[in-house]
Amino acid sequence: METVTMLPRTELLRRAVELGPVLRANAQASEQRRRLSDEMLEALGGSGLLRMRVPRRYGGYESDMRTVTEVLAELARGDGSTAWTASVWLISSWMVGLFPDAVRDEVFADPDVRISGILSPGAVAMPTDGGYLVNGKWSFNTGAQQSDWNVNAAVRPTPDGQHEPVMVLIPMSDLQVIDDWHTAGMGASGSVTTVANDVFVPAERVLPIGPVIGGVHPLQQDPAAPMWRAPFMPIACTSVGATVYGLAIAARDAFLDRLPGRKITYTDYAEQSAAPLTHLQVAGAAIGVDEAGFHVLRTADLIDAKAVSGEPWSLDERARARLDLGAVCLRTKEVVDVLAGASGGSSLYTSVPIQRIERDIKALNLHAIMHPDTNFELYGRLTCGLPSNTQYL
CATH class of the missing domain: 2.40.110.10 (Butyryl-CoA Dehydrogenase, subunit A, domain 2)
Structure with missing residues (x-):
């Protein structure tokens, strides 16, 4: 059993950035394989990033939510599926941290456990x-x-x-x-x-699971650890929302990478970058990316602040975590729709990242806990004075 010092956010982000080229190089092959490539798994495991939600007493980092969010968003810039899978592994590690010591001793014997x-x-x-x-x-x-x-x-x-x-x-x-x-x-x-x-x-x-959803963890083995001082749903919503936010950044990156030298066929524009329409599309995408980041990082910061203060979560704050997740998904889909539509017929090739990003975003917007309309309705329902119609708050 090894207790380690929490790694600073800058170091974990540096490791995530370093993984970018590996993730991008393996993204297409992994999609065809329908699971992460061995090279991706090895790189992710070797980075130590999967330890962010593992108890420190077992060699984990117990990273704060802002750090987890920024790291997952950076992974998504390389590949959405990798970031999504990592988010699930991190959420599940957090959950296992609530089990009794004997269970945790067995599971976290390897701090890089998946x-x-x-x-x-x-x-x-x-x-x-x-x-x-x-x-x-x-x-x-x-x-x-x-x-x-x-x-x-x-x-x-x-x-x-x-x-x-x-x-x-x-x-x-x-x-x-x-x-x-x-x-x-x-x-x-x-x-x-x-x-x-x-x-x-x-x-x-x-x-x-009731106490876990409610943020009251009677079996919590490390009551002094801030990482578990939050209800489950805000943590889960922010973790998966980070992947969506990162995909918005990835879409912007992918579009701008292909922009130099591209023309708009059947027009007089020899350079797409010279068209006023392109200027409007790029500016609109920049605003959408910023808005997605605002919503996911707002919840992450609230989780961290309440973990330190010990202040209880209000029903409105819990519902707003779902609202923010819906907003992240909606804004990101809008960004990707515009940039994919502006990418031309050549973007249909599977070797062009924007088509995969577009499909990944569409898939995530269909996820039951992420669907914008579902999350907006829930928040609006509570704001209008009606009782919640879900346990998942």
């Missing part, structure tokens, strides 16, 4: 001697094939005949994988389906 996870309860955990028998399946299980553990949501029966949501921590070797990830976006994320058939899960590897 843990995937699903928050939607797709299985039933039935009590048995010493634990539970789990049966069910989880779709969209990002990075599962390249993970060591899965921490997934299930429901277990309660004495009053109802069901309680729980998180079950299962070694990947105990799960069946259905290789069904054939998609138009986020192709390299390997978000396959996993299946549990009568999988025994010891009682200590089952965690009630």
Whole structure:
């Protein structure tokens, strides 16, 4: 067991920047493979960035949310699927940090461990001697094939005949994988389906999810650590929103990289960069990128500030985290739509990054927790005085 000093944000960002060329070079091949390339995995693991949400006592960094957000956005500039997969691994590591010491000792024996996870309860955990028998399946299980553990949501029966949501921590070797990830976006994320058939899960590897969602973690083993002083949903929303924000920056980068020397066919513009339309498109994209950054970084900074002050989260603040995530997704999609539309017919080639960025953004805007309309409706509902219609706040 190794306690380390928290690495400064500048160092972790430097490592993320250094990964950029590897991610860009492997992005197309990874998409065709439908999971991250071995070179990407090796580079990501070697960077230590997956330790950002691992407890310090196990060699992790317990990085603050602003650092995590900026690092994930930088990874997304290289490849959206890599950043998305890393965000899932970081969120899941944070979740496992709430389990009892014996569980954490086992899982974090390797501080670079990869843990995937699903928050939607797709299985039933039935009590048995010493634990539970789990049966069910989880779709969209990002990075599962390249993970060591899965921490997934299930429901277990309660004495009053109802069901309680729980998180079950299962070694990947105990799960069946259905290789069904054939998609138009986020192709390299390997978000396959996993299946549990009568999988025994010891009682200590089952965690009630209600307190985690509510930000009251009775099993939190490091109460002095700021990293766990927040409800789950703002943390998750900010982590995945960072990938979307980074893709907006990537779209801007990709468009400007191809701009020199390009003309607008069937017009008198020998240089696309000379067209007033292009000037308006580039300026509008710059504003959209800034707006996306504002929304995701606002939530990240709020998480960090409240972690230090210990001030409780209001319902409005929790709903605003969902609102900010929806705004990040919407603004980024607008940016990418404009820049992809201005990239010309040659951008249809799979070797041109903007077409992959456009498909990745479209896929993320369809994610149930990220869909702008869903998040806007939720915030508006609460603002109008109606009760929440979701547990996921």
